[in-house]
Amino acid sequence: MTMLQEPAHAIDHAISAGKTVAPGANRPSQPGLDGAQLASFHTNGFLIIRNAFDEATLDRFETAARSHPPIDQVMVGKQYPAPGRWTLARNAMADPDLAFIMARPEMTEPLRAALDDDPKIIMFAYYDRTPGGAGLPPHNDYKRWRPIGSSMRWAFAIVPLCDFDEAAGKLEFVPGSHRVAHSPDPYAPVWNAARAQRPDEDQFVDPELKRGDLAIVDMHTWHRAGMNNSSHHRTGLFTKWCAASQPPATGWYPFNDEVRQALGAQGQHVLGFSSPRPxxxxxxxxxxxxxxxxxxxxxxxxxxxxxxxxxxxxxxxxxxxxxxxxxxxxxxxxxxxxxxxxxxxxxxxxxxxxxxxxxxxxxxxxxxxxxxxxxxxxxxxxxxxxxxxxxxxxxxxxxxxxxxxxxxxxxxxxxxxxxxxxxxxxx
Ligand SMILES: O=C(O)CCC(=O)C(=O)O
Ligand SMILES: [Fe+2]
The missing domain is CATH 3.90.79.10 (Nucleoside Triphosphate Pyrophosphohydrolase)
Incomplete structure (x- = not known):
């Protein structure tokens, strides 16, 4: 059974209704998105919530981010802040002043609505694209080999910490490019996603992302990022979340116990997995x-x-x-x-x-x-x-x-x- 030209989530819902999946068991009475926002997310494959986070929240996160050098990936022959994309990822969330934002309702409730399930973190990342840092060519991030890409229902949640404008580098999306068919495997209890179709360059739109906005982006949506031509750092929070009932097919990124502790008793429900054991x-x-x-x-x-x-x-x-x-x-x-x-x-x-x-x-x-x-x-x-x-x-x-x-x-x-x-x- 393969269905085309329907939003992936709508397909899953249609198939799962009355069958196997009971998503959103703990859904609160107040959804994080209204009907128009949810419809827009499913139609376009992305949704921008303007000014989703207040200055105090952004400032707390940003101050903490600045206290950690964003050098957790090997950048051969380069030293921060040489031109490039520098990151805090892996288990970098193990600081309460970074972790708290992941459990804030401004983050979790729109994701709960978009994913129609309890949202679980598959990736925490803070990106710092230094002046002169290169952009990213068109791509989508459904990746069957990656813990941060292999769930059958996940979304990117991005909070720019500066305006993603022409100078700093736009982040552009292709509306509707998330419409990838999901179909059950005929022989095994797993699902298949159809091959991605590369859109034309002229299909990208600029959502004019600004500091403090929240962009929720479907797992299949094509996007591209411009280079940083400004004299300031292009920084932002880039997180990925999956539906609790659709875990990464590779298994979760192994968040450690320090991450769980940084989220605290009230926040640790956002983790699908953490363990002190390797x-x-x-x-x-x-x-x-x-x-x-x-x-x-x-x-x-x-x-x-x-x-x-x-x-x-x-x-x-x-x-x-x-x-x-x-x-x-x-x-x-x-x-x-x-x-x-x-x-x-x-x-x-x-x-x-x-x-x-x-x-x-x-x-x-x-x-x-x-x-x-x-x-x-x-x-x-x-x-x-x-x-x-x-x-x-x-x-x-x-x-x-x-x-x-x-x-x-x-x-x-x-x-x-x-x-x-x-x-x-x-x-
Ligand atoms: O740098 C950006 O704004 C986009 C980042 C991105 O596409 C990614 O991390 O997959
Ligand atoms: Fe991407």
């Missing part, structure tokens, strides 16, 4: 569909049942700053252990193992595949795995199978960075 291994849930439902592959050895596992390797095939996609290393391990290399995988959860976490990914083997045939193979449903709890080497294995089989989440297809380089839409 991700130290990976696990695969390889499922086959039987008449009674899905069964997942365990390997029996010495009277114990184990899900296939692998290392947590930082792949580095694409020089993105975000971490959390461990699919390449897991697939390499699967190719050896079970002689199978899934073309995509989709995040299930993170489970305590030793002092770290194992990031679990699911894949369903289609009926037309050669299939997995390996010594010691035992295929179990979630209930069968739970019943054999004493034999499981991963105590959480039955819970992970049940999590993979949840029908109330919308999952995407994640690929390794190397596959993303070749063609992220190949599978």
């Amino acid at each position: 991700i130290t291994s990976t696990t695969a849930l390889l499922e086959r569909l039987q008449p009674d439902g899905g069964e997942v592959l365990f390997i029996e050895r010495d009277g114990k049942l184990s899900l296939p596992s692998g290392p947590a390797v930082k792949e580095g095939s694409i020089p993105d700053w975000d971490e959390g996609n461990y699919i390449a290393g897991l697939c390499d391990a699967l190719a050896i252990e079970v002689r199978t290399r899934p073309t995509w995988m989709s995040y299930v959860g993170d489970y305590a193992e030793g002092d770290g976490l194992s990031r679990a990914y699911g894949y369903r083997v289609p009926p037309h595949a050669w299939g997995i045939h390996v010594k010691g193979a035992v295929w179990l449903s979630a209930a069968q795995a739970a019943a054999r709890g004493d034999e499981l080497t991963q105590a959480w294995a039955a819970a992970a199978v049940a999590e993979w089989q949840r029908a109330d989440l919308v999952r995407g297809k994640a690929v390794s960075e190397a596959t993303g380089r070749a063609d992220q839409y190949a599978c």
Whole structure:
């Protein structure tokens, strides 16, 4: 079932209504956008809320941002503030005076309305494009290999800290370019996004973003940024948020416990994931569909049942700053252990193992595949795995199978960075 020429969100809603998804469980009685704003967001793929943040809020954030050098990405041969785009990202939000803005209702409530669900942070970033810094060519940011791009429903939320004008560099959007069809995979419980269509240069419009505005931008909307020809720094808050029921297919960027603490007891609900533990291994849930439902592959050895596992390797095939996609290393391990290399995988959860976490990914083997045939193979449903709890080497294995089989989440297809380089839409 593929539908074209409808806003992606409208398609998801149409399909999910009365079926699997129950978004916005904790929606407040006052939505953050009125009907006209929401309609405009779905029609155009972006929405500007003028003066969304007051000066005191902007000043608190900006003062904190200035106290941290924006140098958390390697800029080979350059020193801040040489011309370029300098950033505070990764776990830089671990400062209460940066974190607070992420949990402010001026931020969360419009996003809750736009995403029609609880909004969860997938990226925190502060950009400082220094004088002479280059702009960005036209692109969209749906990226199947990125923790900050692989959810099936996410939006950019941008707060300029100066006017994004001709001199500092406009940020321009193509209205309607977010209309990318989403369709369910015929063989697996994941969704597919159609290939992006590159718009013409003359389709970009300048929304005249000013300090303190909030721009909410659909995950598929094409945009481009001008170079900084002014003598001041072009700064702004660039954050990405996904619907709680549509997690990143690669798994979340691993926000640490300092970030959670900086958000405080009242603010930490905006995180989909944070942990003091590092991700130290990976696990695969390889499922086959039987008449009674899905069964997942365990390997029996010495009277114990184990899900296939692998290392947590930082792949580095694409020089993105975000971490959390461990699919390449897991697939390499699967190719050896079970002689199978899934073309995509989709995040299930993170489970305590030793002092770290194992990031679990699911894949369903289609009926037309050669299939997995390996010594010691035992295929179990979630209930069968739970019943054999004493034999499981991963105590959480039955819970992970049940999590993979949840029908109330919308999952995407994640690929390794190397596959993303070749063609992220190949599978
Ligand atoms: O620099 C800008 O204004 C745009 C940034 C952007 O497109 C991005 O970070 O994906
Ligand atoms: Fe972008």
